[in-house]
Structures are given as structure tokens and as C-alpha cells.
Amino acid sequence: MNRLEPPRHSWDVVVVGGGNAALCAALCAAEEGARVLVLEGAPKPYRGGNSRHTRNFRCKHEGPLSVLTGTYGEDEYFQDLMLVTKGKTDEDLARFTIRASEECLPWMEARGVRFQPSLSGTLSLSRTNAFFLGGGKALVNAYYNAAEDLGVSVRYEAQVSHIAVEADRFKHIEVSFSGGPVERISARAVVLASGGFQADREWLVSAWGPAARNFLIRGTPYNRGVVLRDMLDQGCESVGDPTQCHAVAIDGRAPQYDGGIVTRLDCVPFSVMVNRDAERFYDEGEDVWPKRYAIWGRLVAGQPDQVAYAIIDSTSLDLFMPSVFRPVVGQTIEELGEKLGLDPAKLAKTVGGFNAACKPGAFTPTELDGLSTEGLDPPKTNWARPVTEPPFYGYQLRPGVTFTYLGLKVDKTARVQTPSGALSNVWAAGEIMAGSILGQGYLAGFGMTIGTVFGRIAGHEAARHALNDREIADVA
């Protein structure tokens, strides 16, 4: 694995990154006959970036396809995207991506990716999203194996620090292996697939403000945006809001990085949500959770110390997926407040006030039930049931960053753009260019779709370019 063959000067395609987009590019390029080197910044056990935390990808299909039920056509898919991005998308590129998603599924299967029916508790996604058997890490493993079988060389702990571009051409890459000295590797083409910058705390702080110090990063600590910044510094065009990131409210006890899916907390609609001062701050029952979970990251980020607490009673404990951490338990609201580090009397007062504002009525956890509080500010407009049945449970929530929006602008061939036109031998795929399509919001499973679609295109284009180059060189 650690031999560099063929000699360094004759790589056709170098791929920066080792997640889904990188591997799709590497596979496509190698299948075209290119000699491919993958430079993954993470050590082997952490290979695969954020892709190893994923569970599904969103796929257009006309009629049942593999594990997908029904149909999910281009227009419906596009409407779904418009809804979450509030129109902040490039329609042409978005429709192109959606159309291309359909042929991705069989392509993935042919390279060892396996799918499973949608997971328990996610039935609503069984038509739109194809789930990976074993999740994203299994997908990444399948691709690394397929790459190995094709003779692709992979180096781990390969931190790329600079892409040397002269005029419109990339010349070489600067990379350090296992923290060693910086080495140069040249190649005929390069594919940049090194993700976003969400693991660079200072960058987050400068974009979002000091609150970002208290954010948890849901995915890999290795996506620090080094290559993204390097390319922007060299004048490449950017897309996506540089100040925004996709953040959801997750269990506040999650690790700083890499907590992944299990730190998610779906209890908000059934809770009384309070901040550090034991005060409510937003309507917990505004809409069904899948439509609201993404705004709660931002809401919690706006509270003092970027922390919030969900208070529920024993009647609600079974209404949501379990979290990886057990809830804090109290026989009284005061005891719970004490254990959560909240002012017990104040919490009791807030919960008491909430309970008093609840009205009788039918409680239906699975749909908007209109069971609303009366005379409370802010109100809880659905699922407003008094919190009275001990034991009481509490969770601490903090903002967890999924990804950042800022990226490199690309065209349909995944070529990286500058104000004076496209670079001739630099392609980008995955999160590093996703802002081109997803300027705001998030559509579950779309990240992997973008990575797969553009990874494949980038790999294909880069290989064609490199092989062409090689032929010309051979003739000369």
C-alpha cells in the first residue's frame, strides 16, 4: 500500500481526498485505463471522510429500482430541492444531477455497494432514498476494494497542502505523508474531492462568529478545507454562502468530532425546550420533525452558551429513536433541573407555566395534531401535552455541524472555474463543489448523490484528458 508505483512523474490522475466523491472519480478514471493515485489525508481507520457516516443517497427512478419503491421523477425531485434551498440552486446543474442519479444506483451495485430496505423508523424515505447495507463505511470499503482490484494506488495520512497551478494548468501537488516533509507529486490531471472546511474551527469562527467555538462537528476532523482555501486563494471562483453551515441540534454530550448519526436527538416535538436560563425560546411543535430538525441547530446556536435542554416525561420517552446517551432522570422537575445544571425553581416554573397552558385534546405523535398551548409565548402549536408523569427525562442539546456551503464553482463537466474560464486539468467533486447546486438548506441523501454524479464525471473527464496528453507525449 505504501509503495509509489508507477514512478511519481507518470501519474495520469491524482485524486485528493478519500471519501465517496474521490473514490467514484478514482474508479472511473482507472476503468478508463488511467494510472491513478488517491491521496487520503486521514489514517486508514478513518478513511472515507464524512461519507463513512452516511446512510443513503437520493435517487430518481421511474418505477421500482433495487430497494426503492414506486417512482420518484425528475420534477418531484427538483421540487423537493427547491423547497429546501428556497430557490438557491442552479436549476440547470440541479436537474442534470437529478437525471444522472438514476444510473448511479446500478453503477454503484456493480462496484460492490449493497443496498438494504429503508431502516426501521425511516419508512418515509423508502421511495426516495436508497440505503446502503451497513451504511457509508461499508460503501467506502467496497469502493476501496474495487479500486485495489483495478490497481489504483492509495496513500493514507497524505495531507495535501497545495495545488500548484500555472496559468490555466495544474502542475504538481504538494503533499506530506504521515507528517513528513512536503513532497511534490506531478500528474496530468487532478481531481479535488477533499470536502468542506467544517473541521477548521478558526475558519468556522471567522465565518459564523465566536459562537462557533461551541459547535460540535458531526463528521470527520480531517475536512479542514485546506485545498478549498488554496484554490480560492489562487483565484478560483466560489459558490455557496461563505458564512453558513448546515447545523442540527444534537446530543450535547457528543464527542467534538465524528459523533455521526447516533448523536441525533428527535425528541424536540415532544419536549419543552429551554435554554441555559431555563426559559423557553421557540415553538417546539411548529412542524413535523423531518421538516424542522435542520432549523434547531441554528436556534440552539442563537441561545446563550449555544446550549439548550429538552424536558420530557415518561409518556414521551418511547416516541422517538433512542439517542446514544441515556437521558438524565429526575423524579421531580426540580431534581432533573439540578442534575442538568439548570436553576431548579426556574425550570419548575417554566414547565409549570407550560403545563397550565396546555389544553385537553387528542395527541397524535405521527402527524400535526393541532394540540396547541393557549396564552403562552412562544406557543407550542402541536403535540402540546403537559409534562407531568414522573420520572422526568432531560437531554442537553448543542449545534452539530454537518457541512459547510462554500465551495468551488464547477460546470457540468466538473471542471473548476476561474473568472477567466475553466482550468484545463483540474476537476472537483463532492462537498468541495456542492455549493454549486445546494446553496442553502439540505435534502436528505443529496450529498452522496452530488458526490457520486460529479465524482464519476470528474474521474471520466480527468482520465480522458490525461490519456490524451499521454498519447500526445508518446507521439512527440
Added chain:
Amino acid sequence: MLLELSQDDSGSTAEARRQIEICNACRYCEGYCSVFPAMTRQKMFSDGDITHLANLCHNCRGCYYACQYTEPHEFALNLPAALAEVRQESWERLVWPAPFSRLFHTHGVAIAGMLVAGISALFALIAALPESAGDGFYAHLSHNAMVAVFTPGFLLPLVAVAIGLYRYWRDVGAGPITLPDIGNAFASAATLRNLDGGQGQGCNFEREDRYTDLRRWFHQAVLYGFLACFAATSVATLMHYFLDWQAPYGLFTPPKLLGVPGGIALVIGTSGLVWLKMRADPKLGASRVWGGEVAFVLLLGLVAASGLALYAATGTFAVSSLLALHLGSVLALFLLLPYTKMVHGFFRIAALLAEEAKRKG
């Protein structure tokens, strides 16, 4: 809710519970086997629940290689190992008497010791008893003498296993079972469905994150080989008592038609399983009992190989010593049945049955 459950807070059950609670919040591995669907039935896990999940797990290792939380991640997931240890401890705790279990499961040397003892006993028996009037190997050891040794040698271990199974059923809190449950459970065992990766691609035993189906094939060679040999002996016993048709039997008789292919399958299967075991990562199983497991598989292989050798040696001077070797190893295998890996067959069937019963709610 928390307080109602009986939960051991330290040791392997607690460690398995810690990991299962992580999996239950993740569920990415749902499609690999029955363990994950069984897990999602609850949020809190009693000791009995953990014992049940552990015996349901077939150690296919799919959920290890697919897991984003394996070490060095601080969640340190290694579900195949955690469940293997709980499973192992459950057999050691539940089968009576527990000290025997601990000795033989863990120590391959103890198994070898029992083997030597079994063979020596048979040599001594053959030497001590006068040559009998029977044909073939009965000339060396009469049918009655064999029955006198093997009837208790077979039945007593079964009593020990039965006690273990009774305790298991009580611990995991499984309800009554129906005929379809039995059908489903045996169909599952007959194909080792839980070792096929969920889609027939096989397990991740000896090639890390690549799937292979070799372990399942070799296991079924062992399983069906063993059943065929067992059937051969049973048929021979019936022929002996009810048809007055005594050994030695020719090749085209039911005992030989079952026993010879069965023995060959056992030899191939056990060799294959040991070969795979040498390639697999011991840290994804109950590494504490690795030696005992290898010794058991070798013992099983020896039973088969010595049986085939005995048949091949018919009429030669070697029969007497091969007979002692074969019957001695059979005796050791039977006596150790409750206290070695051999017992897994019983517990796994019980777990599959319990799961059928629990699945219905």
C-alpha cells in the same frame, strides 16, 4: 423503566449493552442479520435480552467492518467480539456444572487431556476384555461392551445440556413456540441464514472487509457431515436390534452410505474451518477461548478421520489400535459435548426458536 430491568453493571454483559445502545441509535447494520431487527424491539436491555442477542449473533463480522465507530474512535465498537464474549459466558454459566465449562472451553490442553484419557480407556478396555465372538471390530470390543460405555457417555452430557437450555429459556424470557416457529428456526439453521451477510454474499470472517461465503460452506459440510455420521450410527443401531443385521456392513448399506460421505464432509469441513480460523482476526471473536475452539474443531476432525481410517483398515492388524483411537475420540467428544464449542448448536437453535417466539411480540 430503568429500575425495573435486571442489569449487571460491569463485565462483558455491560460492555455489550453499551455497544448495543449505540447500535440501536444507529441501525445502519440492520440488513446483515437477525440481531439488529431484534434489537429495535426495545430501548432498554435486560441481561436476558443481551444473552439472547448474543446467542443470535453468528459472528459474521459484517457489523464490525461496516462500523464507523470502531477503534480508535472513542465509542470503540466491536460488536462481534462483545457478543461472542457474552455468548461464551452464557454457556459457561448456564450449562451444569459450570466449572467443567470454564475448564474445557478455555483450555485446548484440557480437551487434549480428555482425548488421551478417552483413548487410553478404550485401549485398556480392549486389552482387558477377552476377544469376543463378533465379526470385524466387534472381535476386539463386543457390542455389549460398547453399549455399556457409550449409553451413559452419551446420555449424561445431554442431561447437562438440557439443564443449560432450560435455564437459557428462562433467562431470555422467551414465550411459547408454535410449529411454524420451529420450521423457521430450523430453516435458518439449515442454511446458516445469519451468516450469509443478509444478501447471500457471505460473511467477513477471513478476508476482512471483503465478503466470502467459505465459512458457511465449510460449516455446513461439518454440520451435515456430523448429522450423516450420527444418522449412520443410529441406523446401524436400529439394524442391529430390529433387523438382527450386525456390523461389519458393506459399502452399499445404509450405515456406510451415510457414514462415509458424512465422514469425508466432516474432514473437509473441519480442516476448512481451522484454515479459515488461522486467517481471521481473533480479536473479533471471544479471543479467550480461541485455543479451546481450535482443539474442539480438531477433535471433531479426528473423530471423522479415525472413523474413515478404521473402515479403510478393515481386516488389517491396525484395526485394534484404530478402534481405540476412534472410539476414544468419540467418547471424548461426547463427554465434552456440554463443555466445549459443541454446545453452540443447541444454544443457537434455542436462540433462533426464542427469536421466532419473540418476533411475534
